[in-house]
Amino acid sequence: MGAGGRTSVPPSPKKPEFNPLKRVPCSKPPFTLCQIKKAIPPHCFKRFVLRSFSYLIYDLVLASLFYYVATNYFPSLPQPLPYVAWPIYWAMQGCIFTAFWALAHECGHQAFSDYQWLDDTIGFILHTFLLTPYFSLKYSHRRHHSNTGSLERDEVFVPKKKSALKWWAKHFNNPLGRFLEISIQLTLGWPLYLLFNITGPPYDWLACHYDPYGPIFSDRQRLQIYVSDAGMLFTFSCWPKG
Ligand SMILES: [Zn+2]
Incomplete structure (x- = not known):
């Protein structure tokens, strides 16, 4: 030990101040949107009506099955099992209904088929069933996608x-x-x-x-x-x- 048993602690070097803004890309990226699109295989942009309908039918079958099981079998469950079964049903059916919502959302982007009238019809039916105003959202939502994350122009989640x-x-x-x-x-x-x-x-x-x-x-x-x-x-x- 040194004099008097006390050691002097050397002052730690001051940490450079962390500036989070330095990690934020502020300049344009070295590629364009067009180049990204070209890098994606062309078949990814093709819309197939039959495949789109197969997703819709798949979800319809699942939703009907869940509903059938819940309404026919849950009432005869011994107490307190219904208190467990119904929340599980709500969560599972909620996932399927979200799939309907997502399909209608794709219709709003005209990704369901090559026919706008068909996309609007399917999208309108599905979104209306889920209490979402289809055309209202279709128009506002497009501005969201073209300005996502913009402090000035995003339409849904404007960063504060x-x-x-x-x-x-x-x-x-x-x-x-x-x-x-x-x-x-x-x-x-x-x-x-x-x-x-x-x-x-x-x-x-x-x-x-x-x-x-x-x-x-x-x-x-x-x-x-x-x-x-x-x-x-x-x-x-x-x-x-x-
Ligand atoms: Zn979208």
Whole structure:
């Protein structure tokens, strides 16, 4: 030991300050979108009506099977098994219904077939069944894909600047907070987005997907927004009463 049993600790060299912005690519990538498309085999861009319908029928069969098993066998299960069986059914049927939603979403991108009238018909039926306004989403969603992640032009998930975060945001920056945020996003996020444009870009007035005169849509799209709304009303009218 040295004098007095004390050792002097040399000051640790100051760590260079971490700048996350240095990791963010700000310049254009050394390739174009066109080059990426050319690198993908041409058959990947081909649409086959029969194959598309096979996915739809596959999902229909599964959904019908789940429904049949649940409604015919669950009521005769001994207590408390129904309390376990029904949530499992909801989760499984939810996955299949999400597959319907994804198929309708592909119709909105005209990826289901080469015929727009067929894509719009299938997409409209499936999305309307799931209470999603097909044409409204089709038009707004296209802008989302062409501007994904843009602070100025994204249509669905506009990233927030740090300065725009509310005072309570820092309290959610932990595992429990993120769990709560994700839970709210997965349950209320979708209807709140459609109704009130939550997480969407700012507009001069309320950007509601059910409003044919809303600022999201152009004049030539408004008639189809009425059609989407009529589909929603029809679905609601089919719900069991009482
Ligand atoms: Zn999409």
